[in-house]
Amino acid sequence: MTTARNHPPRSSRWVPGNHFELLENGEEFFPRVLEAIARARQEVMLETFILAEDKIGKALHAALVAAAERGVEVHVLVDGFGSHELSPEFVAGLVDAGVRFRIFDPGRSFMGQRLNLLRRMHRKIVVIDGQLGFIGGINYSADHVADFGPEAKQDYAVQVRGPVVAQMHHLTHEAVLSHAERKRRNRSAAITGRPHAGTAHAIFVTRDNHEHPNDIERHYRVALRAARHRVVIANAYFFPGYRFIREMRRAARRGVDVRLILQGQPDMAIVRTAASMLYDHLLRAGVRVYEYCERPLHGKVALVDDEWSTVGSSNLDPLSLSLNLEANVVIQDRSFNTRLYQRLAQLMANKCREIKAPPPGKLDGLRLLRSYAVFHLMRWFPAWAGWLPRHEPRIATVCPNGSDVVDAASPAASAAPHAG
Template sequence: MKPLRRTNRWTRGNRFTLLENGEAFFPRVFEAIAAARHEVMLETFILFDDKVGQGLHAALLQAAQRGVRVHVLVDGFGSPDLPPAFVDPLVQAGVFFRMFDPGRAILGQRLNVLRRMHRKIVVVDGTIGFIGGINYSADHLADFGPEAKQDYSVEVRGPIVAQLHQFTHAVVASANSASTHSRSKAARNKAASTPAEAAEAGPAQALFVTRDNHRHRNDIERHYRLALRAARHRVVIANAYFFPGYRLIREMRRAAKRGVDVRLVLQGQPDMAIVRTAAELLYDHLLRAGVRIFEYCDRPLHGKVALMDQEWSTVGSSNLDPLSLSLNLEANVIIRDREFNQHLFERLSHLMENSCRQVEAPEPSRWDSLRVARSVLVFHLMRWFPTWAGWLPKHAPVITKLGPQAQAPEPTQRLTPSA
């Protein structure tokens, strides 16, 4: 897929509303789709056929039935088991339903693990957007039980929505480019649905930042590093899957050593045991530099948010681990707004004060040398991970347009390995 050229200039006049967990996120998305007049663009890693998926299904089906253009892109690894009874009514109503790199299970195992489409974006009528880490599954609701996820997204209004809109349309146009006929159809759809730039909606400046395997390989990580380098007072990073590269760890340590209050909120009750094991390998190296680490223990943490000082914040789909930073397709929004920053800080502070265990530096012991050596080894091995990632298998991902069960799925675009 040909990458979208984006500006690094901040876009003014935006308003961001923090949506914490599915209880806040799902009603707002479903309401926006219910009010759609022209178009719904939706990308997600996970869409399950559960009560949340059925709620989204109903909203999309009703929109399509009243003439709204609806485009849905799901990931083949994250959403592998959608039944025909779920997909067929949407397709028959006119929804353009596509799957990124479907893959096939071999002996019950899905092997298409690498280079996933991990973004979570919604754009409605080109005027309202949503971006964050929340998937369409019931485990983002508290009534799911102890395994319910703690997570964040934002509702976006203002001129920056045009960039989300342009980006999702570029994905659709690329998927439609298999033939001259589909290219012309894509062009007509794009021309018919490109809105005028949204009016200013608030005081926030914003950047829409993505990660791909072509021209934007390290954009999200680079913005984290720049913000850490500029931080003077406080840094709070809440991230579900934490095993970042050498340069990001180095900037966290440098910030803490120059007196910045650097706090990490990580998983204390992880959904996968290896998540905590991997993060713990870094604890000693970070704690010795003055970084404070809090483990969230109420339930699994799935958030991907951060703030620096009093203005800079980010919300999105990107974890701080090798998959998100070096392999997956991700999308974050970076926000400069004091009010949003303060609200996010208050919500994360509430988490740290009421639901977290602070990790203490270990007492001196005869094992100190071994622990330090292990941390240093891991720390320096990580600095080479982006190079190793380039050696991992590079298949050509396919975006497949789904049709009724009676028809075979139609591959609409074979992407280059760098897509």
């Protein structure tokens, strides 16, 4: 049984002294991460949902191998559902170089189908030498760069320096290191000092299925309640709970300019269908809805008024809000908020279409009934997540001989089965 003290510390208090840099799409994100790994001297901690064996994955592979071979301690945690297609040779190249390679909830396929769909490790975090962090929604795959073509994803991440990196560092350790390993570590003492790097206040917020099942959604709802003049939410998979929708509607009705950017060219057709069922309720309350139509939107970002922002891995759908392991940073900084708003404003002005509310009397009865039923069904969300099939997620460490050893002591594995 994992005790409470083994879980990463959570706080609703703002941590001062941080600096955030917005990174848009793989063109800005991947070079920064690869350069940071190349400069690492002590440790690389990397978590990702998807690691693909394409040009991006191979570039990351080379950087991790080079770091391990020069004596850097490298830990990689990938999700067994998102990263299921890695070849034995790809993984062996990492492990043989000394990379500690782990898989969250590895599963076997049946007739080509992956069965371990629920309760995924969906975080995307990198921490270098305990001092420099990256967090956002970008996976390590070629579909995050423009030359992939019309299916290339639009996405965001941030580079982080400052005291809040300590919380990111702690989480990545807790996810992959057993209690015995943590006790044996001597290197951590050399990387605990994290001087102030800027003026931004921040909160590192995670969602798990044990102690913090709704922290990310709660921060969103608090910000919506406090909004005074503007809200912009850009999210790839949007189907939140009733309370979230209620706060958006209330903000719009008291005069806040509430804008929602969703997928107009979705990577899965059901994504747009599900979100569109909420349009009538949002539009009639005054929320402005935009669909990004240039390519699939994969971002998970938002801003409120002039200082509050969030960037991370969490979608606003049942999987992210009730089942997956997720991580966001909440940022209180006027200059970062302005940069994010400028990027999203350009998106809305040049690459989105605005959805208009139907004229009064033009809403057909079937559509109204469907919308009403879906809206009120969400009153039970996310409570129904506990009804979904459960299994015991685990973390497997890949050994040099290619075998997997389950790390039963990992808090990430032990926390996941509990219903949120």
